[in-house]
Amino acid sequence: MYQKLRYLILKHANRYGSLLSPALEALEHVRSEDGKILTKPFLDVCKTVLPILDKFGGAFSFVKSDIGGNIERLETQYDxxxxxYKFLHIMIQREVETKTERIQSSCTNSILWLSRxxxxxxxxxxxxxxxxxxxxxxxxxxxxxxxxxxxHNWLASSTFNVGLKLVPDRKSxxxxxxxxxxxxxxxKFCDSFxxxxxxxxxxxxxxNMDNRKI
Structure with a gap:
């Protein structure tokens, strides 16, 4: 599924300019008419980031993996x-009502780390x-x-430091x-997102979930 998505995003980018073009297009549909964040369009925006992270090679594969896992969990709940679950924050509301928002595999936790x-x-x-x-x-x-x-804890920070040594040069x-x-x-991407x-x-x-650490 990801390979197909990657192909479509790259095809779109080649046609219209940068790899951010698909993200900008997806951001146009991320809110309902009354301004609420829609689940599927939000996840679509997040998916467009994955081909950008590909350009780091293996440097931040752990970030890409984390993003992919959180998207998959939220998509499963949406589906x-x-x-x-048309609106993203309903997932948080439902889990708070059932007192399950603090479970490691909760959608609330996925929204938190995906947003980060x-x-x-x-x-x-x-x-x-x-x-x-x-x-x-x-x-x-x-x-x-x-x-x-x-x-991040020490292990997560250490993983980042290892990846930092592998980043491509800026021009590339x-x-x-x-x-x-x-x-x-x-x-436009930074302002809108x-x-x-x-x-x-x-x-x-x-x-009380925005201050959670690993």
Whole structure:
């Protein structure tokens, strides 16, 4: 399934410019008419990040694996009753009602860690946009320090440090994610997705789940 998705995203990127183009298109459909975050479109946006992480090679395979696992868990719940779980935050609400939100395999926990992974991705692109003189390692390190670091234990931080040694150089990465008006795509992606992620964190904080660590 992922290989098919990857092919479609790359095909779209080749046609329209950067690998962020599919994400921008998906973000247009992430909210309902009354502004609620829709489950499937949100997951579709998150899926578009995976081919971007591919461009790091094996450097952040652990992040990609974590994202994929959380998407799969949330999709399974959504597919079990797409009407009931049409809105993403309903999953949190239902688990709070049944006192299951703190279980490791809960959808609430998946929304938390998926949102944090997306926070990292957004911060990475912000750093690329705002600090043209930074190396890719500097970009990745600063992004990690501002997002994941305070939630990770020693083992998770060590895994990141190993991956950091394998990141491609900045020029190669930028060329790999596409052409077109890349700067504009990055700005739109960061601005739009940040608002969605901030809402997720607000809901998670309201049920005392946004400060959870590994």
């Amino acid at each position: 079990s009753d797409s009407l009931k 992974s997306m926070d990292y991705t957004v911060q990475l692109f912000k750093n690329l946009q705002e600090h043209e003189d930074w190396s890719m390692k500097h970009v990745c390190r600063d992004s990690y320090d501002k997002t994941f670091k305070k939630w 990465f930028m060329e790999a994610i596409g052409t077109g008006d890349l700067s504009s795509d990055i700005e 940040s608002l969605v992620l901030a809402e997720n964190h607000k809901v998670l904080a309201s049920v």
